[in-house]
Amino acid sequence: MEEDLSGIEPCLLWRHFDELRKIPRCSKREERAAEYVLAVGRRMGLDCGMDGAGNVLLRKGATAGREGSRAVLLQAHLDMVCEKDRGSDHDFSRDPILVRVDDGFVSAVGTTLGADNGIGVAAALAVLADPGAVHGPLELLFTVDEEEGMSGARAVQGGQIAARMMINLDTDDPHAVYVGCAGGETSNLRIPMRWDRPDPAGASAFEVVVGGLSGGHSGVDIHLQRGNAIKLLGLLLWAAGERVFPGLSSLRGGEKHNAIPREAEAVVVVPREEAEAFSSLVEAEARALREEYRAVDPGLWVEVSAVEMPARVASLEAGDRPRRPPPERGPPVEPRDPRPRGDLDEPLRRLHRGGGPLPPNGLPIVVEGRPRGDDRHHPGGGGPGRRPGREGGPLSRAAPRPRL
Numbered sequence: 001m002e003e004d005l006s007g008i009e010p011c012l013l014w015r016h017f018d019e020l021r022k023i024p025r026c027s028k029r030e031e032r033a034a035e036y037v038l039a040v041g042r043r044m045g046l047d048c049g050m051d052g053a054g055n056v057l058l059r060k061g062a063t064a065g066r067e068g069s070r071a072v073l074l075q076a077h078l079d080m081v082c083e084k085d086r087g088s089d090h091d092f093s094r095d096p097i098l099v100r101v102d103d104g105f106v107s108a109v110g111t112t113l114g115a116d117n118g119i120g121v122a123a124a125l126a127v128l129a130d131p132g133a134v135h136g137p138l139e140l141l142f143t144v145d146e147e148e149g150m151s152g153a154r155a156v157q158g159g160q161i162a163a164r165m166m167i168n169l170d171t172d173d174p175h176a177v178y179v180g181c182a183g184g185e186t187s188n189l190r191i192p193m194r195w196d197r198p199d200p201a202g203a204s205a206f207e208v209v210v211g212g213l214s215g216g217h218s219g220v221d222i223h224l225q226r227g228n229a230i231k232l233l234g235l236l237l238w239a240a241g242e243r244v245f246p247g248l249s250s251l252r253g254g255e256k257h258n259a260i261p262r263e264a265e266a267v268v269v270v271p272r273e274e275a276e277a278f279s280s281l282v283e284a285e286a287r288a289l290r291e292e293y294r295a296v297d298p299g300l301w302v303e304v305s306a307v308e309m310p311a312r313v314a315s316l317e318a319g320d321r322p323r324r325p326p327p328e329r330g331p332p333v334e335p336r337d338p339r340p341r342g343d344l345d346e347p348l349r350r351l352h353r354g355g356g357p358l359p360p361n362g363l364p365i366v367v368e369g370r371p372r373g374d375d376r377h378h379p380g381g382g383g384p385g386r387r388p389g390r391e392g393g394p395l396s397r398a399a400p401r402p403r404l
């Protein structure tokens with residue numbers, strides 16, 4: 001299923017997003033997305049440049065009467081998190097992101113949407129093209145590799161930038177301004193293992209898979225208390241291990257360092273006479289987990305299946321086994337309001353719906369609803385391809401956070 005997003009309002013923005021989602025742009029492979037924004041700048045006769053890291057900078061002069069205003073930098077990143085559902089044959093190096101529009105929301109089919117930060121790139125480009133936009137000197141900086149180390153942002157030379165004011169467009173709450181940020185850290189742990197060859201006559205092998213979790217961004221969704229597939233898998237094996245200790249042959253989970261893992265799988269070996277007990281212990285623990293996470297991860301599933309005997313299994317002596325009992329199951333996790341905040345949006349919403357003036361000092365971009373009777377900033381009015389009956393609806397808002 002593929003839908004065309006270019007007709008959604010505001011179409012100056014969605015047209016660019018629709019082009020960007022067709023361009024492969026995983027971190028460190030942003031060349032074609034960089035070429036796209038450069039081409040937009042060149043077509044408009046702007047001052048365009050690319051630095052050694054692959055970041056692109058476009059400069060547009062002030063509009064008439066605003067020459068004396070201070071320059072503003074709009075910044076967004078070109079790369080996206082490339083994640084797909086298990087079983088999807090999407091090729092991120094080649095395939096466009098397939099999208100659908102449901103109930104006023106744009107989402108991707110089987111993959112991440114790339115709204116982080118395609119919508120920021122599209123928003124910046126939309127400002128360039130909006131003949132009603134009133135602004136001082138503008139600089140647009142599109143960085144690379146934001147999702148996997150920020151090598152692009154690190155390489156930016158201060159001297160390239162004239163603006164001393166920057167609006168970073170990488171966020172997901174309209175009308176919200178962030179004044180702090182979280183850091184990230186990568187840890188590499190090495191645990192020396194001794195390996196044994198399992199005895200196929202006296203042992204059974206199982207694959208335990210945890211999946212169906214909601215996932216999310218490790219930074220902005222972490223307070224939602226969603227399950228982490230790797231941790232839940234650990235809990236399952238730990239709980240079963242109190243009675244039937246599984247020998248671990250392999251364990252993998254998660255895809256990206258900034259995505260809450262949605263799936264994890266392990267291959268374990270147990271003594272043959274305890275095979276049945278092991279699977280029912282895992283199943284009992286899975287039931288408890290599903291209950292605990294039913295509100296935040298309603299799709300959580302656990303699968304235990306017999307598999308072929310692996311070639312090796314971690315060798316643990318009695319003293320190596322965890323001595324603590326597994327942690328007690330807590331009460332069900334309560335869902336939290338994903339957007340805890342005051343009614344900051346409400347006055348703006350009323351202003352826009354009621355056709356009042358745009359907020360003072362605000363950039364002339366209507367994120368939500370279009371001011372009626374004042375199309376000065378938005379030539380084209382309803383515009384071609386405008387979907388009826390959706391004024392001020394979710395479609396005019398920034399795309400929802402992609403499912404990671």
Ligand SMILES: [Zn+2]
Nearest residue numbers: 116117146170
């Ligand atoms: Zn981002």
